Amino acid sequence: xxxxxxxxxxxxxxxxxxxxxxxxxxxxxxxxARARQALATLGPGEVPVTLTINGRRHQLNxxxxxxxxxxxxxxxxxxxxxxxCDRGACGACxxxxxxxxxxxxxxxxxxxxxxxxxxxxxxxNGSTLHxxxxxxxxxxxxxCGFCTPGFVMAxxxxxxxxxxxxxxxxxxxxxxNLCRCGTNIGVLKAALAVKGGARG
Amino acid sequence: MKTFSYVNATNEKEAVAALxxxxxxxxxxxxxxxxxxxxxxxxxxxxxxxxxGLMKDYIVSPDRVVSIKGLDQTIxxxxxxxxxxxxxxxxxxxxxxxxRKMYPALVTAAEGVGTPxxxxxxxxxxNIMQRPRxxxxxxxxxxxxxxxxxxxxAVDGExxxxxxxxxxxxxxxxPSSLAVPVIAYGGRFRVAGPNGAREIxxxxxxxxxxxxxxxxxxxxxxxxxxxxxxxxxxxxxxSYEVRFKQSHDWPLAAASVNLVMSGSTVKSARIVMGAVAxxxxxxxxxxxxxxxxxxxEGVATDVANxxxxxxxxxxxxxxxxxxxxxxxxxxxxxxxxx
Ligand SMILES: Cc1cc2nc3c(=O)[nH]c(=O)nc-3n(C[C@H](O)[C@H](O)[C@H](O)COP(=O)(O)OP(=O)(O)OC[C@H]3O[C@@H](n4cnc5c(N)ncnc54)[C@H](O)[C@@H]3O)c2cc1C
Ligand code: SF4
Ligand code: FES
Ligand code: FES
Numbered sequence: 442x443x444x445x446x447x448x449x450x451x452x453x454x455x456x457x458x459x460x461x462x463x464x465x466x467x468x469x470x471x472x473x474a475r476a477r478q479a480l481a482t483l484g485p486g487e488v489p490v491t492l493t494i495n496g497r498r499h500q501l502n503x504x505x506x507x508x509x510x511x512x513x514x515x516x517x518x519x520x521x522x523x524x525x526c527d528r529g530a531c532g533a534c535x536x537x538x539x540x541x542x543x544x545x546x547x548x549x550x551x552x553x554x555x556x557x558x559x560x561x562x563x564x565x566n567g568s569t570l571h572x573x574x575x576x577x578x579x580x581x582x583x584x585c586g587f588c589t590p591g592f593v594m595a596x597x598x599x600x601x602x603x604x605x606x607x608x609x610x611x612x613x614x615x616x617x618n619l620c621r622c623g624t625n626i627g628v629l630k631a632a633l634a635v636k637g638g639a640r641g
Numbered sequence: 642m643k644t645f646s647y648v649n650a651t652n653e654k655e656a657v658a659a660l661x662x663x664x665x666x667x668x669x670x671x672x673x674x675x676x677x678x679x680x681x682x683x684x685x686x687x688x689x690x691x692x693x694g695l696m697k698d699y700i701v702s703p704d705r706v707v708s709i710k711g712l713d714q715t716i717x718x719x720x721x722x723x724x725x726x727x728x729x730x731x732x733x734x735x736x737x738x739x740x741r742k743m744y745p746a747l748v749t750a751a752e753g754v755g756t757p758x759x760x761x762x763x764x765x766x767x768n769i770m771q772r773p774r775x776x777x778x779x780x781x782x783x784x785x786x787x788x789x790x791x792x793x794x795a796v797d798g799e800x801x802x803x804x805x806x807x808x809x810x811x812x813x814x815x816p817s818s819l820a821v822p823v824i825a826y827g828g829r830f831r832v833a834g835p836n837g838a839r840e841i842x843x844x845x846x847x848x849x850x851x852x853x854x855x856x857x858x859x860x861x862x863x864x865x866x867x868x869x870x871x872x873x874x875x876x877x878x879x880s881y882e883v884r885f886k887q888s889h890d891w892p893l894a895a896a897s898v899n900l901v902m903s904g905s906t907v908k909s910a911r912i913v914m915g916a917v918a919x920x921x922x923x924x925x926x927x928x929x930x931x932x933x934x935x936x937x938e939g940v941a942t943d944v945a946n947x948x949x950x951x952x953x954x955x956x957x958x959x960x961x962x963x964x965x966x967x968x969x970x971x972x973x974x975x976x977x978x979x
Binding site: 480481482483484485486488504505506508527528529530532535541542543544547548549551552595613614616617618619 | 642643644645646647648649650655658659686689690693694696697704705706708710732755756757758759761762887888889
């Protein structure tokens with residue numbers, strides 16, 4: 442298993458190197474493309490991207506293929522949201538955009554521009570936890586903690602939309618997040634415990 | 642993921658232009674390229690839920706990705722039905738008041754898709770156009786028939802989630818939950834391409850592997866789906882999905898039923914099964930059995946038996962026959978109660 446992982450990343454690396462070599466070749470079509478149509482073609486090299494995360498604007502240069510999650514974690518040191526499956530199948534990377542939950546691993550950074558992106562890093566007020574974070578602590582809502590930032594954001598999104606959810610509504614809203622440690626019961630308890638206190 | 646250049650198309654004209662092959666791509670016959678197993682070099686991205694996964698796994702490696710988030714994002718009424726923009730988010734469809742009232746079979750399917758995050762990100766167009774979930778297809782190491790190789794690994798391999806209808810040579814099940822009710826409602830897709838727009842009956846949009854091994858439908862690489870057009874629904878309709886897990890997964894089998902009624906008697910019916918064949922699987926023999934009947938448990942059982950009568954399971958998916966049968970029966974009964 443571990444060995445396969447290493448092989449895979451080495452292969453990816455080799456591929457990436459190959460691609461960089463051919464990227465310069467594909468750049469030569471740019472003048473022709475410009476003549477044919479006015480639409481801007483960005484990349485494949487790095488392009489300037491502006492992201493608004495937890496109310497702060499960040500300017501960075503990334504290739505169009507970089508996901509929002511990787512841009513946050515590897516370029517901006519905003520590491521609250523975790524990278525687990527990287528395939529939209531676990532929820533560890535969940536962010537809130539315009540009141541809704543998104544998997545930041547399955548969204549390109551370039552497409553996240555102009556939006557107000559919220560992560561777990563922006564929840565606490567100084568050393569005072571957000572009521573949802575506090576409720577997770579009080580209700581045994583975490584063990585290893587890897588899924589927790591995603592669950593916390595999904596819970597915040599739920600409670601901001603529906604401050605007094607029924608257990609059924611809470612279950613459905615937290616359906617997009619998985620926990621390997623089995624904290625789900627505690628998470629549900631936490632979500633219901635902050636009833637009415639979400640805006641804290 | 643391989644590097645690519647990115648174009649943000651703000652409307653369908655720009656999208657089609659940005660997807661059209663340039664002279665450098667050979668003779669510009671992107672269709673021929675796609676038909677021979679070569680992936681098109683330019684692909685649209687809507688929500689990205691499916692496409693980014695395909696690209697991370699090197700199943701699709703385009704040179705250019707064209708954002709089509711600028712396509713129509715509205716749901717409008719017209720001709721007694723609804724016209725749903727391809728860029729409408731699945732979550733917005735699920736919450737749309739008129740859609741809920743008119744097309745319960747579609748809304749049930751939309752509510753069941755994946756997870757809340759997937760419904761918030763995924764679009765109606767992307768859902769229809771998503772690629773198969775066959776694990777051999779999704780794994781770069783398996784150069785199967787569908788990717789231009791010489792064999793289908795599912796035949797002798799792990800096929801518990803594969804097709805029970807269709808006889809190959811590729812045994813995928815079509816992954817779109819929304820396509821199933823769209824066909825049950827007699828919907829059409831509006832498609833835009835270099836020669837303008839056309840409408841295609843949803844029932845004729847999807848193609849079996851013997852007609853199109855490398856793709857799943859008639860869309861050409863420089864065409865895009867812009868709208869799903871639904872005619873007025875029958876008086877009663879419903880969907881029923883059977884799932885292994887309640888979220889994070891596709892249905893094991895699904896059925897959508899749309900009934901035109903005359904009082905409490907069925908005048909005509911459409912029954913479509915999902916996750917059982919390489920395309921949404923319409924069962925006309927079962928539809929005919931419903932005509933002229935009032936819906937009872939016995940009628941629903943007979944119809945469900947007829948729906949799965951021609952099933953030919955693989956080595957590991959015999960159980961899906963009973964599940965598909967149950968889905969049809971429960972969808973018929975739910976429509977009867979609706
Ligand atoms: C864990 C998980 C569970 C899931 N469960 C379900 C489920 O139960 N039921 C279900 O139906 N789906 C399910 N899905 C799939 C999900 O619904 C789709 O990935 C999503 O709907 C795709 O929409 P998108 O807008 O993100 O498409 P994208 O990823 O942007 O595009 C998908 C494909 O369609 C093409 N495309 C997109 N829009 C258009 C258009 N307008 N015209 C032409 N081509 C286009 C793209 O080029 C790409 O090839 C699940 C996915 C995951 C990860
Ligand atoms: S079912 Fe189709 S996609 Fe899957 S291995 Fe067989 S040929 Fe490939
Ligand atoms: S890391 Fe994004 S859903 Fe798993
Ligand atoms: S607390 Fe460990 S994965 Fe959820």
